[in-house]
Amino acid sequence: MxxxxxxxxxxxxxxxxxxxxxxTAGFILWMIARTVxxxxxxxxxxxxxxAKPSDLIFYVMAGLAIVSAAGxxxxxxxIYSALxxxxxxxxxxxxxxxxxxDYVAISQLxxxxxxxxxxxxxxxxxxxxxxxxxxxxxSVGTLPGLVLLVALLGVMGYVATxxxxxxxSSPFDAPQTSFTIxxxxxxxxxxxxxxxxxxxxxxxxxxxxxxxxxIKE
Amino acid sequence: MGAPGLPHYxxxxxxxxALGTYTVITRTNAVGILMGVExxxxxANVNFxxxxxxxxxxxxxxxxxxxxxxxxxxxxxxxxxxxxxxIYMNMKSIDVSHASSLxx
Numbered sequence: 001m002x003x004x005x006x007x008x009x010x011x012x013x014x015x016x017x018x019x020x021x022x023x024t025a026g027f028i029l030w031m032i033a034r035t036v037x038x039x040x041x042x043x044x045x046x047x048x049x050x051a052k053p054s055d056l057i058f059y060v061m062a063g064l065a066i067v068s069a070a071g072x073x074x075x076x077x078x079i080y081s082a083l084x085x086x087x088x089x090x091x092x093x094x095x096x097x098x099x100x101x102d103y104v105a106i107s108q109l110x111x112x113x114x115x116x117x118x119x120x121x122x123x124x125x126x127x128x129x130x131x132x133x134x135x136x137x138x139s140v141g142t143l144p145g146l147v148l149l150v151a152l153l154g155v156m157g158y159v160a161t162x163x164x165x166x167x168x169s170s171p172f173d174a175p176q177t178s179f180t181i182x183x184x185x186x187x188x189x190x191x192x193x194x195x196x197x198x199x200x201x202x203x204x205x206x207x208x209x210x211x212x213x214x215i216k217e
Numbered sequence: 218m219g220a221p222g223l224p225h226y227x228x229x230x231x232x233x234x235a236l237g238t239y240t241v242i243t244r245t246n247a248v249g250i251l252m253g254v255e256x257x258x259x260x261a262n263v264n265f266x267x268x269x270x271x272x273x274x275x276x277x278x279x280x281x282x283x284x285x286x287x288x289x290x291x292x293x294x295x296x297x298x299x300x301x302x303x304i305y306m307n308m309k310s311i312d313v314s315h316a317s318s319l320x321x
Contacts, residue, residue, distance in 0.1 A: 058221045062229045069236040072252050073243075085252050088233070092259045095229065098221070099270040104262075104283050111287050116255065116294045123248050123298045127305045139243040140314075148242065152235040160227035167223050168273040180277045181284070189281055196288050203292040211299035213306065 015083055022087075026060060058098055065091025078124050085120070089113050103178050226267035233260035247301045247311040251294065258290045 030053075068087030075081045089112045096105035139145075185193050233256050240253030262283045269279025305311050 052220065055220055058225070062221075062225070065229060066232050066236075069233050069256055072256060073236040073240045078246055078249060081249060081252055085255065088256060089259065092233070092263055095226065095263055096266055099226070099266045101266045101270070101280050101283070104266055104280050104287075107284060107287050108262075111291050112255075112259075116291055119294055119298055120248060120251065120255075123251075123301055126302065127248065127311045128246075138245050138312075140245055142243055145239045145243040149235050149239045152238060153231065156231040156234065157228060160231050161224045165223055165271070166273070167271040177277065177280070181280055184277060184281050192285060196285060199292055200288065203295050207295045207299040210296070211302045 012079065015080065019083065019087070022064070026064070029060065030057060054098075058095075061091050061094035061098065063091075064088075065095065078128055079121075082117070082121050082124055086113065086117055089117065101177065103181055223267060223271040226263060230260045230264040230267070233257075233263065245312050245314055247304065247313050247316075248298075250313065251297050251301070254297075255290065255294070258286055262286050 065088050068084045068091060071084030072081050072088060075084060089108065093105050093108040093113070096102075096108060237253045237256030237260060240256060241250050244250050244253065265279045265283045265286070269277060269283075272279070301311055304316050308315055310316075
């Protein structure tokens with residue numbers, strides 16, 4: 001009994017350690033890319049288009065998001081899925097930073113990682129039984145699911161890469177993102193802004209009403 | 218491995234969307250399905266912000282839309298998890314194939 005109750009916690013510790021290790025390794029990689037690679041570039045200038053450090057960080061972020069999303073999709077244990085979702089959200093947040101969308105990136109960190117993920121972890125802890133942790137995240141119909149996965153990847157990947165998108169020759173970088181977003185919210189998108197505040201109020205009341213225990217008289 | 222352009226971001230969005238769809242249709246755990254929905258919403262957000270960045274127009278409408286998506290995702294998660302808790306209190310299980318009493 002003691003053994004069975006000890007094993008899952010050790011796995012979780014290992015996983016948390018692995019996540020921390022990945023974050024630290026990413027940070028170290030970033031530091032190396034910032035300090036070492038620019039000095040190497042003049043030496044390897046003949047190698048035409050050597051990948052810049054920022055490009056490398058993009059691929060690290062995209063890889064983090066994709067690998068973590070695969071973890072969410074294929075993990076047997078619901079807690080591992082939740083922790084993998086953390087990586088997917090962090091990776092997407094890193095992509096927002098790359099797209100010069102700092103306000104969206106910060107909102108992603110605050111709302112998704114700080115709010116939604118904690119809420120999901122709460123729901124996992126409150127509902128799944130610790131005893132059958134191995135099979136807490138069962139899946140049915142994996143074969144049709146895989147067929148759909150491959151079909152979606154093929155068709156949408158083809159569309160994404162082959163379409164002649166109308167792109168700017170040099171990407172436009174707004175000088176003051178937060179300022180522009182704020183004035184857009186309070187001018188063009190004032191009505192949706194107010195409606196979303198109403199939605200949040202209704203959510204607050206609705207969640208409490210749905211999740212409370214009925215008091216029998 | 219050149220500089221990341223619009224198709225690179227779109228491919229990340231495509232992979233996130235496909236994996237999210239797979240999660241939604243194969244999971245029987247209600248919380249697992251919710252995680253799939255979050256992945257799909259994130260894929261849409263990556264596409265919004267990427268199209269805004271590489272668009273010739275100087276407006277930030279894509280980022281505004283992404284922020285609305287984030288707000289609605291938070292609201293959706295709160296209500297859905299309240300429903301999951303209510304189902305668990307009534308049926309002692311969050312397997313969505315068990316929650317079919319409205320059928321009978």
